[in-house]
Amino acid sequence: MAQVHRSVARTPVDVALTAAAIWRADGLGRAPFSDITTASYRVAVAENHRECGRYQEAIALLEPLAQQCSEKFGADQAITLQVRNALGRSYCDVGNVSEGLEVLGDIVSIAEHVLGVDNEMTLTLRNNLALGYSAAGEYLRALDLLDLNVDYSEQKLGDDSLETLGRRNNLAATQALAGFRQRAAASYWGILDGMYPDSNVHSLAVTARQNLAILHNPRWEP
Numbered sequence: 001m002a003q004v005h006r007s008v009a010r011t012p013v014d015v016a017l018t019a020a021a022i023w024r025a026d027g028l029g030r031a032p033f034s035d036i037t038t039a040s041y042r043v044a045v046a047e048n049h050r051e052c053g054r055y056q057e058a059i060a061l062l063e064p065l066a067q068q069c070s071e072k073f074g075a076d077q078a079i080t081l082q083v084r085n086a087l088g089r090s091y092c093d094v095g096n097v098s099e100g101l102e103v104l105g106d107i108v109s110i111a112e113h114v115l116g117v118d119n120e121m122t123l124t125l126r127n128n129l130a131l132g133y134s135a136a137g138e139y140l141r142a143l144d145l146l147d148l149n150v151d152y153s154e155q156k157l158g159d160d161s162l163e164t165l166g167r168r169n170n171l172a173a174t175q176a177l178a179g180f181r182q183r184a185a186a187s188y189w190g191i192l193d194g195m196y197p198d199s200n201v202h203s204l205a206v207t208a209r210q211n212l213a214i215l216h217n218p219r220w221e222p
Contacts, residue, residue, distance in 0.1 A: 036073065036079050039065060039068070039069055039073075039079050039083065040079065040082075042061060042065050043062075043065070043079075043082060043083055043086055045061060046058040046061040046062045046065070046086055046090070047086055049061070050086065050089065050090050050093060055090050055093050055094035056094065058086070058090040059087065059090050059091065059094065062083060062086055062087040062090060063087065065083050066080070066083045066084050066087050069083050075110060076110050076113075076114045078121065081107050081110065081111055081121065081125065084103055084106075084107050085104070085107055085124075085125055085128060087103055088100045088101075088102075088103035088104035088107070088128070088129075088132065089104070089128055089131075089132075091103060092104075092131070092132045092135050097132060097135055097136045098136075100132050101129070101132045101133065101136065104125065104128055104129040104132050105129055107125055108122070108125045108126050108129050111125050111126075117148075117152060118152035118153075118155065118156050123149050123152060123153065123167070126145050126148065126149055127145070127146070127149055127167070127170060129145055130142040130143075130145040130146050130149075130170070130174065133145070134174055134177060139174060139177060139178035139179075140178065142174050142178075143171070143174055143175065143178060146167070146170055146171040146174055147171065149167045149170070149171075150164065150167045150168055150171055153167050159194065160194040160195075162204070164194075165191050165194050165195060165204060166204060168187055168190060168191050168194075169187075169188075169191055169204060169207065169208065171187055172184045172187035172188050172191070172208075172211070173211065175187060176211065176214075176215060176222055177222045178222070179222055181215055184211075184215055185212060185215045185216075188208040188209075188211055188212045188215070189212070191204065191205070191208045192205055192208050192209070
């Protein structure tokens, strides 16, 4: 079943890009903070720390960077939202969930106002806020946010787009964790129906079938 703290499968290209970002940031980290490129490389380094479980190192980079970006570019700019998103997720990962939720909730409000409620970045930030609530055991609040994401995605991209189906998967996983087994199973069946005839090979369909099998095991408990 879905996990709040997931390891991200990284391809050789992902590793190479991260290594390049770290190499560049090694020099840029010593340079005066000047532009969005500098900020982007520093975020890449911090995210590498976070994905590897070095949460304190990530937070040490992101806290001053968030302040710098807000002052230089503005609190409502994409780079600032990106930095604060990484910071909020790092707080949640390290166990400072209330602080992480405060940061994530604030940037979702900003993104909704500036970018729109159905903007792709807004949807991503709202999903991460939902993950934070799930980590805190506040599943109903997480489900409200994920329901919104599915609704907005359906309206903008269609019921059976991969983006919408992926958001339905996030909703189904949280429904299961919240104890709504039948609702989760129905959501997973909806994903498989939406993916036909590709449901035998796509990774999203494979995940849906695996989680359906888990839900049909009477011994499984969230």
